[in-house]
Amino acid sequence: MNTKSSRIRGRVWVIRDADGRAIESIDTDMIFHNAHLAITDLAKMGPHTFGNLPGWQDFPTKAAKGDIVVTGANFGAGSSRQQAVDCFAALGIGLLICESVGAIYRRNAINSGFPMLIAPGIAAPGLHEPRLLEDGQIVEADVKTGAIYREDGTLLIQGRPMSGVEFDIYQAGSLFEYGRVLDAQGAESTRV
Amino acid sequence: MGQTMIEKIFQRHLIEPADVRPGEIVWIGIDNRSARDFGGANVVKNLGRFYPGGHVNDPAKTFFTFDCNAQNNDIKYAENQQTCRDFARNEGMAVHDVDAGIGSHVVIEQGLALPGTTTVGTDSHLNVVGAFGAFGQGMGDQDIAFIFKTGKTWFEVPHTIRIVLTGTLPKHVTPKDLTLWVVRKLTSKGALGRVVEFAGPVAESLSLSGKITLSSMATEMGAIAAFLPQNEETLGFLRARTGGSDVPTLEADADARYVKTLEWDVSNLVPQVACPPSPDNVKDVTELSGVEVNSIFIGSCTNGRFEDFQVAADIVRGKKVKRGVIAKMTPATREVWAKLLETGIMADLYAAGFVIGNAGCGGCAAGQMGMTGKGEVQLSTTNRNFPGKQGPGLIYLASPAVAAASALEGRIVAP
Numbered sequence: 001m002n003t004k005s006s007r008i009r010g011r012v013w014v015i016r017d018a019d020g021r022a023i024e025s026i027d028t029d030m031i032f033h034n035a036h037l038a039i040t041d042l043a044k045m046g047p048h049t050f051g052n053l054p055g056w057q058d059f060p061t062k063a064a065k066g067d068i069v070v071t072g073a074n075f076g077a078g079s080s081r082q083q084a085v086d087c088f089a090a091l092g093i094g095l096l097i098c099e100s101v102g103a104i105y106r107r108n109a110i111n112s113g114f115p116m117l118i119a120p121g122i123a124a125p126g127l128h129e130p131r132l133l134e135d136g137q138i139v140e141a142d143v144k145t146g147a148i149y150r151e152d153g154t155l156l157i158q159g160r161p162m163s164g165v166e167f168d169i170y171q172a173g174s175l176f177e178y179g180r181v182l183d184a185q186g187a188e189s190t191r192v
Numbered sequence: 193m194g195q196t197m198i199e200k201i202f203q204r205h206l207i208e209p210a211d212v213r214p215g216e217i218v219w220i221g222i223d224n225r226s227a228r229d230f231g232g233a234n235v236v237k238n239l240g241r242f243y244p245g246g247h248v249n250d251p252a253k254t255f256f257t258f259d260c261n262a263q264n265n266d267i268k269y270a271e272n273q274q275t276c277r278d279f280a281r282n283e284g285m286a287v288h289d290v291d292a293g294i295g296s297h298v299v300i301e302q303g304l305a306l307p308g309t310t311t312v313g314t315d316s317h318l319n320v321v322g323a324f325g326a327f328g329q330g331m332g333d334q335d336i337a338f339i340f341k342t343g344k345t346w347f348e349v350p351h352t353i354r355i356v357l358t359g360t361l362p363k364h365v366t367p368k369d370l371t372l373w374v375v376r377k378l379t380s381k382g383a384l385g386r387v388v389e390f391a392g393p394v395a396e397s398l399s400l401s402g403k404i405t406l407s408s409m410a411t412e413m414g415a416i417a418a419f420l421p422q423n424e425e426t427l428g429f430l431r432a433r434t435g436g437s438d439v440p441t442l443e444a445d446a447d448a449r450y451v452k453t454l455e456w457d458v459s460n461l462v463p464q465v466a467c468p469p470s471p472d473n474v475k476d477v478t479e480l481s482g483v484e485v486n487s488i489f490i491g492s493c494t495n496g497r498f499e500d501f502q503v504a505a506d507i508v509r510g511k512k513v514k515r516g517v518i519a520k521m522t523p524a525t526r527e528v529w530a531k532l533l534e535t536g537i538m539a540d541l542y543a544a545g546f547v548i549g550n551a552g553c554g555g556c557a558a559g560q561m562g563m564t565g566k567g568e569v570q571l572s573t574t575n576r577n578f579p580g581k582q583g584p585g586l587i588y589l590a591s592p593a594v595a596a597a598s599a600l601e602g603r604i605v606a607p
Contacts, residue, residue, distance in 0.1 A: 025380050025470060029581040035558045037230045037260070038268030040237055052580040074381040074414060078576065080316040082234060082332030103350075103385045103416045104316055108332035165217045165346055175338045175345075176242040 004171055006144035008095045008115060010068040012137045014123055018055055020131075022072035022123035026053060028084040028105065037081060045083050046090035065092030068141070070133060072123050073098075076105025085109050095141055097148065097159065099123055110166045111175040115143050119159030122148070132156060143170065194445025196352040197419045198387045201308055201327045201442070207344050214351045214451070221344050224304050224311035225253055227336050228295055230260035230557070231314030233272035234333035235340060236279045242337070248283050249343035255286040257295025257313070261559045262552025264290045269559065293525030293551030294493050296320045296328065300404075301527055303433025307422055307442035312339055317493045317575065319410045319417040323403035324426050325442040327417055350416055351451035352387045352444075357394035359459030364607055366503065367402030368495060368573065368591035370394070371409045372464035376474035377456065384414035386451065389444060394458050396421045400429055401497035408494040409575050412471040463606050465571075466589035469579045477594055483604040485588075487518040487570045488595040489562045490546075492555045495573035495592050496524030498531050504596035505540040507607055513545035514602035520561045521546050522554030545599075556582065571595050571604060 017023050030053040032045065039045055049063075050056040063069075069088065075098040076084060085108045088096065096109065096116040109116040122132060133139070138151040146161035162170065172178035195203060195212070203212045205220035212218055225248075227235045239246065248254045256276045261269035273290070280287045288298045296318050299305055307325035311318060314336055318328035331339075339345050361370060388410055398406065403420040410418035420426075422441050430439045463477040490496075490504055501521065513519045521541060523529040529551050532538040538548065547561070555562035555574040564570050564585025573595055577587035588604065597607040 025578075027576070027578045027581070029576075029578055033558075033580065034230075034556075037558075038266065038272055040234050040272070054579070074384060077380060077414065078316060078411075078578065080231070080314050080330035080332055082231065082334060085332065100381065100384055102414070104330050104332070106385070107335055111332070111335045111338070163217065163348065165348075174242075175334060176238070179338060179342065 007140055007142050008068070009138065009140040010066045010094045011064070012068050012070055012133055012139055013063065013135055014070045014133050015056060015072065022099070024072040025074040025077045026071060027078035028076055028081050029078060031076065031084040032081060032087050034079070037083065039083065042086055042090050045087040049087040049091055060091060063091050063093065066094045068095045068097060068139060069093055070123050071096070071098045073100045074102060075100070076102040078102065080104045080108070082108050082112065085112055085114050089114055097122055097141065110169055113170050113172070113174040115170055117141055117143055117146060117148070117159045119146070119148060119157055122157050122159065143167065193449065194447035196387070196444045196448040196450065197325065197389055197442055198327065198350060198352060198417070199448070200444070201310060202347065202349060204308060205310055212349055214349050216349050217346055218349060219344055219346050220310065222312050222339050223253065223309045224299060225336070225339050225343070226255050226257055226295055226299070226311070226313035227276070227333070228256070228260050228314045229258040229269055229273045229276065231333045231336065232256050232276040235314070235337045236275055238334055238337035239341060243341055246341060248285065248340045251284040254283070254340055255288060256280055257288045257292065257298055258290045259294045259552045260557045262290045262293070262550045263560055266559045290550070291526055293523070293528070294496065294553055296493055297496070297524040300324070301433065301525060303430055306430060306434070307440055312336060316411050317408050320404050320408040320493055322407035322410060322417045322419045323400065324430065325419055325422050329416065350385060350387050352389055353383055354389045354391060354450040354453040356392040356453065356455040357390060357458055358392050358455060359394065359457040361394060361458055362461060364593070365461045365463060366591040366593055367398055367405045369461060369464045370458060371406045372466050372474045372589065373461055374406070375409055375412050375466070375472050376464065378413045380412055380470055380472040381414040383410070386415055388413060388415045388418040390418060390420050396423055399499060400425050401499040404497060405494050409471070412575055463591060463594050465594065465604060466577055468577055468586045468588065471576055471589060477590070477604065477606045480604045481606070483588070484569060485517065485571045485598055485603060486568045487520060487564070488599045489520045489555045489570060489572040489574065490592050490595050491522035491524065492553065492574040493524065494575040496522060496528065498528050500573065500592040501532055501537055501541065504592045505537045507593060507596040508544035508600060509540045511544055511600055513599045517599055517602050519544070519546045519599045520549065520554070522549040522561055523551050526551045571598050
C-alpha cells in the first residue's frame with residue numbers, strides 16, 4: 001500500500017513573533033478560533049487559519065499550495081478541534097514540522113493523514129546562530145526517516161521518524177482508510 | 193514488571209495481545225463514546241462519507257452531549273445540533289441536549305466514569321474523569337467517528353510522571369490554587385504527551401470536586417490525563433450513581449515504572465493566579481493585589497461543581513458585588529443547577545449581584561457567557577487564558593474564592 005512518496009518538498013514558513021523568536025504553545029484558538037467551530041465544510045476552513053495569531057492573520061493569503069509550516073514547541077496545545085489541522089489541509093499546506101506538538105493535536109494530524117514531523121531544534125529560540133531556517137527557503141523532508149534536507153540536498157536537521165502506525169495511516173490517507181486496509185488483511189483489531 | 197494506571201487501563205482493554213509498555217502502539221476498546229455539539233456534526237459527516245449506510249458499533253455506549261452552545265442562541269450551532277439529534281434518533285443513541293450541561297460532567301453524574309474505564313469525546317478536558325481513576329481522552333472528529341463505527345482505536349502507550357503531594361494545604365488555599373501551582377511548577381509543556389499520577393496524602397484527601405479541578409487541568413500541563421487516587425467519597429459517589437456496591441478500584445502497582453517522580457510539599461502554598469497570556473504564567477495572589485477587574489466568571493469543567501459555588505456564596509452572602517463589576521456564573525450541569533436552587537445558594541449569589549447562565553461550557557466557548565471586550569479584565573475560574581480565546585480582553589485564572597472576593601472589591605484580592 002506504499003503509494004505516496006515519503007519525501008515532501010516545499011517552501012518554508014517559520015511561525016515567529018515580532019522579535020524573530022519561534023512562537024511556543026500556539027494553541028488551537030490561535031490556529032482556528034472557537035468563533036468558527038460551527039463550520040463543517042473543509043473548503044471554508046482555510047481563510048480562518050491563524051486568524052487569532054498576532055502577526056499571522058494574513059497567512060491564508062500568503063500561503064501557497066505545497067508550503068511547509070515550521071513551528072515552535074507545544075504546537076496545537078488546547079482544544080480537540082479537528083479544524084485546527086484541517087484548516088492547513090484546506091490551504092494545501094504540504095507538511096507541518098514542529099519542535100513538539102500537543103497530544104490531541106498530534107492524534108488529529110495522524111488520524112486525518114496530514115503529514116507532520118517532530119524535529120526538536122528546528123526552531124528553538126537561540127539554539128542556532130544563525131538560525132537554521134528563513135521564510136521562503138526550500139526544504140525536503142523524508143517523513144519515514146525524519147531527515148530534513150536543504151535545497152542542495154545536505155542534511156539540515158534529523159527529526160524523529162514517523163512511527164509505524166503513523167506512516168501507515170499517512171500512506172492509507174486517513175484512519176478510516178487504514179482501518180479498511182487492516183480489515184482486508186484480516187486484522188482483528190480494527191475489523192469494521 | 194509492575195504497571196502504572198494507564199498501562200493497567202490499556203491492558204484491560206486490549207483488543208488483541210500486545211506489549212503494554214511506553215512507546216508501544218496498542219489497540220484498545222472504548223467503553224463510552226461521545227461527541228459534542230461542536231465536532232458532533234463533523235462526526236456524523238465523516239461517518240456518512242466513509243461508511244455510507246453503516247451504523248454505529250454500539251448505540252448503548254454512544255451518545256451526544258450539547259454543551260458548547262447550551263444557550264441555543266446560534267443558528268449554525270442549532271443546525272449542527274439538529275444534525276446530531278436526527279442521527280441519534282436513527283441510530284438509537286442518547287442525546288444529552290442543551291438542557292444537560294457539560295458533557296464530561298454528565299458522564300460523571302451518569303456513573304460512567306468508573307475507575308479503569310475508557311471514555312472519548314470531542315472535549316480536550318474529558319480527562320476530568322481522571323478524578324475517579326478513569327481514562328478520558330479528547331479527540332478530533334475523525335478519531336471519534338472511527339470509534340463510533342468500530343468501538344476501538346490505537347494509542348501509543350505514554351510515559352507516566354508521578355507527583356507525590358505531601359504536607360497539608362493551608363486553610364484558605366483551595367484545590368484550584370493547588371492546581372495552578374502544579375501548572376506553574378510543571379509549565380504548560382512539562383508533561384507533554386505524558387500521563388500524571390498524583391499520589392500522597394494531599395491527593396488522596398482532596399474533595400471530589402477538588403479532584404475534578406486538578407485532573408481537568410492536566411491538559412494545561414500538556415498531559416494526556418492526570419489520575420487521582422480514589423477514596424471513600426469518590427467510590428461512594430459512583431456506588432450511588434450505579435446502584436451497585438462493587439465499584440472497582442484502580443491503583444498503580446508498587447513497582448510500576450515512572451519516567452520521573454516528583455515530591456512536593458504543599459504546606460506553604462498561598463492562593464495562585466494565572467496571568468495572561470498563558471495558564472502557566474502563575475503568580476502568588478499577593479503579587480497581583482490591586483489589579484482592577486471589570487468582570488469575574490465562576491464555572492466551567494474545572495470549577496463548575498456545587499462546592500465551587502458554595503465557596504463563592506460563603507464569601508459574598510449578604511454583600512454586594514462592587515458597582516460596575518459584572519459577576520457571571522454557569523453551573524456545570526442541570527443537576528448542579530438544581531442543587532444550588534434547592535439549597536438557597538443560588539439565591540445568595542443572585543442577591544449579591546450574580547448573573548446566572550444555562551448549565552454548559554460558559555466561560556470558554558464563544559456563544560456563551562464569559563466573553564470579553566478590548567480593555568476588559570476578567571478574573572475567571574476556567575482553565576485557559578490564551579490571548580483572544582474569550583475575546584480581546586485579558587483573562588486571569590483563579591479559584592472561585594479569589595474570584596468571589598475580587599468581585600466584591602473590584603480588584604484582585606486574596607479571600
